[in-house]
Amino acid sequence: xxxxxxxxYYSTYLPQTTAALDDSEEFFQELSDQISQRVExxxxxxxxxxxxxxxxxxxRVGTLNTLRAQALESALAExxxxxxxxxxxxxxxxxxERDLLVMQQEERAVDQRLExxxxxxxxxxxxxxxxxxxxxxNWMLTDHGELTVEQKREQLAQIMHRxxxxxxxxxx
Numbered sequence: 001x002x003x004x005x006x007x008x009y010y011s012t013y014l015p016q017t018t019a020a021l022d023d024s025e026e027f028f029q030e031l032s033d034q035i036s037q038r039v040e041x042x043x044x045x046x047x048x049x050x051x052x053x054x055x056x057x058x059x060r061v062g063t064l065n066t067l068r069a070q071a072l073e074s075a076l077a078e079x080x081x082x083x084x085x086x087x088x089x090x091x092x093x094x095x096x097e098r099d100l101l102v103m104q105q106e107e108r109a110v111d112q113r114l115e116x117x118x119x120x121x122x123x124x125x126x127x128x129x130x131x132x133x134x135x136x137x138n139w140m141l142t143d144h145g146e147l148t149v150e151q152k153r154e155q156l157a158q159i160m161h162r163x164x165x166x167x168x169x170x171x172x
Contacts, residue, residue, distance in 0.1 A: 002072075003032040006080060013085035035075045042071035102167070106133060113137050132166035135159050 006028045010018045021027050046067045055063065093101070109130055114137065116123040127134050136159050144152055 002035050002076075003028050005076065006031050006035070009080055009083075014083065016086050031079065035072075035079050038075035038079060039068070039071045042074050043068050046071060106130070109133065110137055110140070114140060132163050132170075135162065 007024075010024070010028065018024055043064075047064070050063055050067055051060065109126070110133055113123065113126050113130070113133070116126060118141070127137075136156075139155065139159060144155075147155070
């Protein structure tokens with residue numbers, strides 16, 4: 001059980017370290033053995049204060065199982081999880097991540113613009129900075145009570161399509 005946790009942690013969070021090991025299974029087994037020994041030490045320490053005279057068999061078994069689980073978590077935290085995950089050496093975000101970030105920033109910008117007074121210097125500057133979003137803001141500031149939900153969706157879809165085209169022209 002412990003060796004499976006060690007193997008999973010290393011393969012998931014430390015793949016480069018795992019690949020560099022001469023004999024990964026031997027390493028995993030040694031680390032698992034160290035963790036098991038530490039579990040026994042911690043369990044023994046916890047037992048001295050937790051076992052109360054007069055407990056019946058089931059209470060005692062429950063107490064010991066709880067202590068062992070606590071000891072296992074403590075030993076794993078101390079000997080396995082204390083090794084920080086490897087950092088991906090490629091800090092460059094993917095195009096999808098960049099697109100998502102731009103969309104989130106633009107969504108916040110639109111929310112800010114909706115709070116600005118029409119014709120104010122900050123609104124004029126915003127319109128200059130985000131020309132591809134002006135149509136969306138103007139649409140949102142207009143009353144569309146006479147339109148059906150489907151008509152509203154269609155208009156917004158057209159606006160979003162034009163924004164996508166504008167973004168594509170802005171990309172390097």
